[in-house]
Amino acid sequence: MTVIRGARERARSEITEAIKDEARRQLAAEGAAKLSLRAVARELGMVSSALYRYFPSRDDLLTALIVDAYNAVGVAAEGARDALRGPDAERPAARWSAICAGVRDWALSHPHEYALIYGSPVPGYRAPQATTGPAARVGLALMGVVRDAYAAGALKEPSEPLPDAVAGDALALGAELGVELPAAVLARLVGAWAQLFGLLSFELFGQFNQVVEARTEFFEQAVAGLAREVGLAVPRRGAAG
Amino acid sequence: MTVIRGARERARSEITEAIKDEARRQLAAEGAAKLSLRAVARELGMVSSALYRYFPSRDDLLTALIVDAYNAVGVAAEGARDALRGPDAERPAARWSAICAGVRDWALSHPHEYALIYGSPVPGYRAPQATTGPAARVGLALMGVVRDAYAAGALKEPSEPLPDAVAGDALALGAELGVELPAAVLARLVGAWAQLFGLLSFELFGQFNQVVEARTEFFEQAVAGLAREVGLAVPRRGAAG
């Protein structure tokens, strides 16, 4: 139901989009800290106070950009997975690695947007409920791979016992998402999800400077380790065909 | 050679410390984004311009705080390791977990300082050489555990082949640090180091909200997984004594 009821509504949505576009441009150029409402308004040929009719505050504009960024990285992850062709399209470990690589490619080409969603939260900012859905997309994509592998009987379950508290969280999570996976697997999946972004943040935020030079190869290696950790069979290099 | 040559030098170093203390207080209270030179000066009863005699810019003040934060988290890690008593003091996996728990405790009690060093880098800020040493302390502590385990023959080496580029980085790193560890172990160690902070960042930055509730237990479980990944023997719950 996106019926456009008049020139005013149409203009409003167009201007809202223009503001977000310009803000995204400044975000990519200078980072979130230097995103200024005044500069956005100046670039759009309007006066700064007029902008407050579209976004009540700078933080609300940032929230809109955050939601967009979560969706963008989610699309990148799902797209990289769906772009797999040939036998790899069916191999769980390959699907896992493709998702991770898709996230990394997006992060490397949108470092400031990555920092916006996976870096320090903005000071007085509290993530509204609208962000939680998009924020879960990458995690859900990873979980889908594990779920499929589990359904196909291709998942190696961990043998270590799981503390009750962790198992409880995992069961609640599985119930909420409506997925049937052992608690131990879900717990490791959540860990791998967080650890993936540890690798990316260290690379993007400069912690790997003068430590890791072969970034892509290192990332692939580490991601394969994460896949192994959650129970996906990682084929040896050049083993299967 | 910290010979104090006169009242002026003494006053200078005292004022410099007072500025850092007040800045740290504001950092803890409001976060890095809201740290203002004017507010620091106001609180210290001086005029803002006078502050520029001690720190050429706001970023230079932040750099000083960054170095301090890196050292603080390093001390927390080493302290937690050295506080181990009894048989755990000799067990590599226990030492590994103690270091990780020490880092986490520090992070939870200094969230803004954590965000300052492991969150989004400040916009136009380039980490000076002075930060790289302190930044490596946690990683070095973790490596020490693995090195000791390796020397004692208690390390399980990974069997997977390592890409040449990654092996090259690992060998260079090992040579630079003067540590004798197989390249594959070093590569996994660097990965685990980054992944540790992925777990912490997700917890501190709110990504675990409504996902993981038993934070401490989950962290311990995940950290044990990292230890396993680098080849340390993780005893079963209640197995050894």
Add this chain to the structure above:
DNA sequence: CAAAAACAAGAGCACCGCTCTTGCTTTGAC
């Protein structure tokens, strides 16, 4: 003792987020 260096203070610049008031235009009910 005088020159030089270090220093605090104040004024000022250009910018920021945000609010309030003033008019103009579009909309929608009568």
Add this chain to the structure above:
DNA sequence: GTCAAAGCAAGAGCGGTGCTCTTGTTTTTG
């Protein structure tokens, strides 16, 4: 069709920011 109501752009203004420059004063040094 008329006309009040709502939506909107613009401007002025508030208090804040980082940072620079100038003006005197104090301390150190040759």
